[in-house]
Amino acid sequence: MTLLLEEKYPIENCEPWDFCGFSYKVNFYNREDLTGIVVALDLTDHVLEKAIEEKANLIITHHPFIYNNNLEEEFANFPYKEKIYNKLVKLKISVYSLHTNFDADKQGTSYWVAKEFFPDEKPSPLGKYGALIKTKIELSELKAILRKKYSGPIMTNNKKASFSFNGVAFFAGSGDSPEINEHTTKNNIIITSDTKWSDWIFLSQNKKTLVNISHQTEELFIKVIYFLLTKKFKKGVNVSTFYYKNLINSL
Known part of the structure; x- marks a missing residue:
């Protein structure tokens, strides 16, 4: 197996x-x-x-x-x-x-996180681990899209809600700042998780717009592997899943 x-x-x-x-x-x-x-x-x-x-x-x-x-x-x-x-x-x-x-798979974690929020779009590979949604979008529009399927905290270093971008770059999990910087432009909104203060400084100094969401969005991995296993083993092996509910909460 x-x-x-x-x-x-x-x-x-x-x-x-x-x-x-x-x-x-x-x-x-x-x-x-x-x-x-x-x-x-x-x-x-x-x-x-x-x-x-x-x-x-x-x-x-x-x-x-x-x-x-x-x-x-x-x-x-x-x-x-x-x-x-x-x-x-x-x-x-x-x-x-x-x-x-x-x-690292072409349909790896970043691909599926991008697909979750933009189901009608086809994510393009971005470096080894990233995925890019090519679309014209404002920061306020992105927030509305995220909120349809995600209720956790959202943080950003850009206060210009009406500023227009030409793509959304996903780096699921704890994105590597040098890699993110290398594969994105000032016209991309970058979505990642677990951003350290030094990363906020680094990307801000490079004029990049960063949006930080919870690492828990990686639970899409569970859905992908569950589908793969249940498709392969239609009978004989019981496959169960475990999702955390509200592991992290705002005070």
């Missing part, structure tokens, strides 16, 4: 610093050994509870659960992971992630 995913999203496309693939793998894995699959953005205690409830022994996430070759260091930095990891071992549940190898 994971070989099927790697045919579409090759591990070779994973960044050198990334930890795509298995964070924990049970020694056996044939198709007949699968009791169920849960697809989520991240592995948390809630996702593990969902897997136990569904009697699933494979969890597929976008973000890798383990980001370190040294488990002791990983658990020291993120203590909550040790308890989850020990449960995975005890219950024989494998965890597999598709991260930058999924992002």
Whole structure:
């Protein structure tokens, strides 16, 4: 099953610093050994509870659960992971992630986020990870489009609501500022997430208009992988999903 995913999203496309693939793998894995699959953005205690409830022994996430070759260091930095990891071992549940190898696909994360907000448009590739919607649009119009499907916080460095742009550039997740700057123009509105103060300064100094939305929009990954798996395994393997509701709220 994971070989099927790697045919579409090759591990070779994973960044050198990334930890795509298995964070924990049970020694056996044939198709007949699968009791169920849960697809989520991240592995948390809630996702593990969902897997136990569904009697699933494979969890597929976008973000890798383990980001370190040294488990002791990983658990020291993120203590909550040790308890989850020990449960995975005890219950024989494998965890597999598709991260930058999924992002790098022509229809990767940025493509699907762009498609979510502009369903009638065809996103064009922008660098390795970005997607561009070519359209004339004002900042106020973009806000209205985002609000139709997104209720989280929206931040921008441009107060000119009526200023006209010729495209919307999506860099899903924590977009890399030098890459964003390289592949965009002053006439693009840039949409990304988790923008650091230094990135706001960098892009503002380069006269770029930035719009910051929640990283949680990457949950579109779940929909894509769920569709792929249920199309392939129409019978025999139960595929479930886990979405966070209101993980981050305004005070």
